[in-house]
């Protein structure tokens with residue numbers, strides 16, 4: 001394809017504003033997918049995406065429209081997956097910025113718009129869902145004009161439901177999004193923007209060819225580590241797989257090369273030709289910094305290697321997942337994993353359970369604390385149980401964030417109250433129009449990790465949206481709280497809390513643990529300790545009855561089945577000392593602050 | 595050689611709120627057809643073994659009209675019984691009368707099991723059962739039989755320890771040689787479950803259990819839920835707990851024959867049409883040991899170490915997870931028997947789940 005006729009663009013928006021649905025219509029219009037084959041949000045091909053109705057992974061597809069080659073990337077809208085968005089944008093020249101005609105600009109609209117600008121992309125503003133009776137095109141147009149400086153006639157109106165305006169939008173992509181600039185005759189430079197592990201084909205890498213040409217017979221080289229591979233397959237998706245002999249500058253496609261050594265692949269790396277390499281790699285991506293860390297442990301210690309293998313494979317498909325080995329006295333060998341947020345953590349947990357069939361325990365998420373020691377050394381810890389002894393600590397700092405909270409003005413009061421309760425400091429407020437504002441608060445990151453989203457949703461009836469950026473570390477009166485089960489400290493339950501809240505959190509925590517840990521054959525005390533001082537205590541009463549009283553007319557198989565069921569239940573438990581603890585107990589802190 | 599046999603009569607005149615047994619409203623036509631099929635099933639499967647125990651349960655066998663009742667007893671004449679046999683039939687108190695009892699006597703029945711469940715009118719109403727003058731009824735039974743069992747149910751949400759105590763006093767007054775006490779279970783597909791009733795607090799349940807043990811001291815507490823005067827232990831039920839083989843005839847009946855556990859179809863129409871298709875579980879040696887343990891430990895005396903050895907050629911004390919349990923004092927060895935420490939009897943599933 002003539003490079004002049006290639007258009008590479010991503011669809012970006014706030015969560016649920018209709019990106020994936022609009023992509024459906026584009027695929028239909030270009031004839032890639034027939035009406036009969038069409039399913040809703042066809043690019044959300046992961047089971048979890050379908051179930052939750054959200055996009056988790058970016059997805060690149062190629063379509064042909066009026067003689068042009070379009071490479072479209074559908075992106076996720078949720079904050080936790082914004083790394084997917086920024087990686088997608090680096091493979092594009094343009095972005096379609098969708099705004100829901102009934103909602104207007106939301107927190108991620110803003111965040112994603114700025115990401116597009118950072119990448120020098122041509123942004124096409126689109127107001128979507130205009131078929132809805134409560135859509136307010138006029139108002140949303142004004143928001144786009146006032147907030148981002150678009151002009152009225154730049155804005156395109158669409159409905160992902162009826163398909164209205166989609167042809168105009170594709171025409172605008174042809175007119176406004178620049179063709180890729182690369183040079184076909186230069187040495188090969190291909191950017192890896194995504195990858196996935198396939199048990200038959202090895203690692204599949206998704207690339208954007210920046211310069212040069214890649215042929216099926218070529219031997220490729222990964223520039224970060226100089227490993228080389230013979231190509232076994234070249235192609236693109238429509239979303240069906242289409243094999244090709246060649247990918248040239250401007251193209252988006254994928255490469256297979258029987259890559260089984262997962263560590264050879266780095267997202268953001270540059271691929272070049274082994275026998276004719278380029279001099280300089282591309283700039284690549286900034287590494288993502290996880291926001292929260294949690295320990296992941298196998299329930300059965302012997303599944304450690306399986307867990308390791310699973311995490312490696314998942315990380316290939318999720319560049320924002322990090323993990324390093326960790327040991328817990330209570331839980332044994334596992335990994336300390338970094339996530340971009342709690343949804344991200346939850347998704348990884350589910351994928352490990354479903355795609356890899358593992359029984360795992362996640363420990364309470366924690367942010368990274370900076371601990372200044374009495375000898376003036378500074379250490380960073382992501383695991384509360386790693387906190388040095390109090391007498392060695394001079395002070396502790398925790399990460400702070402600045403919020404963008406988009407809300408109708410009616411909810412300003414409740415939102416401020418919520419933020420104050422979360423140890424927040426008010427900064428300022430911007431008016432988006434007469435009825436909506438963007439509220440800026442500074443909050444400890446640890447406070448928004450737990451129930452902030454849910455609380456925000458409930459105090460604003462779902463009308464507010466939320467985004468944040470890290471703004472640095474601040475000193476606070478923080479202490480470590482330990483939990484003792486049956487007299488034994490359980491490191492995996494330790495947490496760092498603000499001193500003023502410690503007593504309440506401790507009381508709640510032991511109370512919740514008491515209700516979540518089933519009765520055992522003996523009495524089990526649960527205690528919360530701060531600096532070796534008990535601040536709360538509960539007792540799990542001993543089990544009193546677990547017996548099948550009657551054998552009906554000799555139907556004894558039934559009794560055995562019941563015992564088998566009980567045994568299955570026990571298998572899911574983790575033995576801490578001699579106490580059987582359900583895996584959920586370690587995440588109970590999430591349900592705590594409510 | 596099979597020594598025991600269970601016969602299931604699935605008809606009841608009234609359905610109790612807690613009942614999830616295999617039962618149907620009594621209907622003379624169905625009952626009569628049922629007996630025909632029952633007779634056929636016995637003819638088909640019974641190998642003429644000399645039986646030690648025969649047990650007719652339900653449902654409510656006593657709900658059959660007198661002629662059908664006699665027909666049932668006649669059918670059971672097929673079985674060969676040894677000289678020292680135990681032959682039980684279950685009665686609902688309302689059905690007790692001289693006519694039925696003398697028939698029983700004539701046909702060789704020698705043990706009567708009566709579902710009293712409670713003396714308290716509120717309890718009975720809650721359970722969906724009728725009140726009668728139980729004392730009078732038992733006196734009638736005593737004219738014909740001395741081997742009598744009565745059933746009691748405890749642990750209703752409307753019941754307190756005082757009510758239970760009164761029930762137990764009344765039981766003692768009856769002066770029968772065998773008592774079964776069952777804590778109310780809220781099973782799926784029962785009226786109580788449909789009403790959303792939840793089991794009572796386990797601490798209260800356990801207290802009630804202790805109260806029962808206390809009140810029934812003059813009885814031998816020989817199995818979790820069963821209490822008997824010396825020599826009146828239910829030999830039929832001991833067949834189950836000793837993991838010995840038995841026949842089971844009738845709809846939904848369970849049998850254990852030639853290393854197979856067999857469960858008849860619960861479909862009464864199919865049964866009447868002589869389709870006895872059943873669910874069969876073939877047992878390996880490990881399965882048999884598993885059953886031996888989960889059943890045997892229901893007995894307070896426990897499992898005979900010698901018998902176990904003779905049966906499986908294995909020293910039970912050395913079995914993989916039994917060793918630890920002995921060390922933990924959860925299992926106790928005494929007089930060549932191994933049993934559950936009585937402190938753990940009421941939570942025996944915690945221990946038994948190690949054996950499946």
Ligand SMILES: Nc1nc2c(ncn2[C@@H]2O[C@H](COP(=O)(O)OP(=O)(O)OP(=O)(O)O)[C@@H](O)[C@H]2O)c(=O)[nH]1
Nearest residue numbers: 015016017018019020021054055077129159160161
């Ligand atoms: N009425 C109407 N509903 C739409 C339209 N576009 C999307 N929807 C609905 O809006 C919801 C979200 O649509 P998606 O396409 O999944 O949104 P998304 O932006 O991809 O969401 P994320 O990937 O999770 O950020 C779904 O229930 C769609 O059916 C539209 O144009 N009109």
Ligand code: SF4
Nearest residue numbers: 606609610613617653
């Ligand atoms: S409990 Fe007994 S008498 Fe009551 S319905 Fe069930 S089988 Fe019939």
Ligand SMILES: [Mg+2]
Nearest residue numbers: 019020054055
């Ligand atoms: Mg989507």
